[in-house]
Amino acid sequence: MTSSTSTVVDPGVDPVDPAAVLAALVDGLATTEATITRLQALKEAHLAVAQRLAEDLAAVDGASGIRGESADLASRSVAAELAAVLHMSDRVVQGRMVRAAELMTKFPATMQAFTDARINAAHVRLIQDAGARLDDAVRAEFEQAAVAACEGETPHRAKRVVERVAERLAPRSLTDRHREAQEKRTVWREELPDGQKMLGLIHAAAVIDGIYDRLTQQARAVQVANTAAVKDATAGRTPDPDALGDSDDDRSIDQLRADLCADTLLTGAPSGHDTTAGLLAAIQARVEVTIPVFTAMAADVVGAREHRSGTGAGTDTTGASLGAAFGVRTEQPGELAGGQPIDTDTARILAGNAVAWERVLTHPITGAILAVDHYRPNTDLRRLLHARDSRCRFPTCGLPPAAQDLDHTIDAAYGGATEEGNLGGLCRRHHVLKHQTAWKVKQRGAGVLEWTSPAGSTYIDKPPAPVTFTTEDPEPDPPLIDETAPF
Known part of the structure; x- marks a missing residue:
């Protein structure tokens, strides 16, 4: 067995001895990890140089082809160049350029430890984030203590020590920083696989804990009511149609929290901000979705399968026949504005509630x-x-x-x-x-x-394809049309 450093296992050792194999594996993995860490540090150095180059380009009046003297525009242009190579968003690359330049100039001891593979990228992020609020006069003292705390320790376990050191040296109190941080409270969305999205909320810690606790109490109340409904059904008692519980509801507490949160946000009135006329409560959610015509018209899949297998009767399979005639699957996912696919059930529900359609050929x-x-x-x-x-x-x-x-x-x-x-x-x-x-x-x-x-x-x-599915190889790219903009 050979490690990444070409160190050969002692031939006198039994090659199938588990202890020897494990020792070689650990040694090889440690060397590989150190090599990756050093390469990550080199990448940060490249990004820092790119930021310095952008600043130099911004200072040149027209000689570099950059119109204007905005450092941000020059940084955008360089970031866009690098993003095409890294296959990343140029916004992300620009942010990483700025961060790398800050690491090189303001945290030299951290960068040196990173280059030496004494700490890894997660440690660097921890130190840089915690030290961002510190003055230049105390940053060196902070770095010395932070790097020492991170060496030989996991980022999670080192975090408490690093943040305590930063808090001790911070020029402003936590109360002042919290007031400023509250100005940046926000909500965002993030795409997930399988037609899912994540909704994020940044707010005061007490507010977030309060929201989570209220959702948990509501979810537990539903679970208790569901348990009572199951007991009533087992005893043969007629359920109260206005009662909260449902004997068929087997959602977990996490699922209930998510559903209750969505229900409240989609239908609840913001009583703390609304007017007496209910202006905010009158605003309804709006979603833009593209749906293939076969998906909109297709029959229920399970029913169609049962009909073909003889276990069902009378199921309409016209949609399936049409799809087969055109060489495509009958049901294909819908698509939210921006390109994320959504499941066919949700697509049909949204289509059925739509008051207007726009045809896209x-x-x-x-x-x-x-x-x-x-x-x-x-x-x-x-x-x-x-x-x-x-x-x-x-x-x-x-x-x-x-x-x-x-x-x-x-x-x-x-x-x-x-x-x-x-x-x-x-x-x-x-x-x-x-x-x-x-x-x-x-x-x-x-x-x-x-x-x-x-x-x-x-x-x-190329234009992103809408919800459409080819039946054969696509046609070649159209011929080049030279329409270069004269500016």
């Missing part, structure tokens, strides 16, 4: 958007582009249509037409980046955009 093979209702210059053009560009069209960006500007690839001031072939949806960040930095874009036809970075690299961004 797609190419049967490639899935390209062909038309949205009728093609009129204003409303329908926006609708078509909204459907085609269901995310920002800058490489690596995935912001949904609600956050987009309609950008003229060739500026209208230079004769660019307001038409599908000269428009693309860009988020505000990348709309500004396109106009204020050396990034350039041209249309290749069929909604395909070709971006050229300041370093001369090219990146192709």
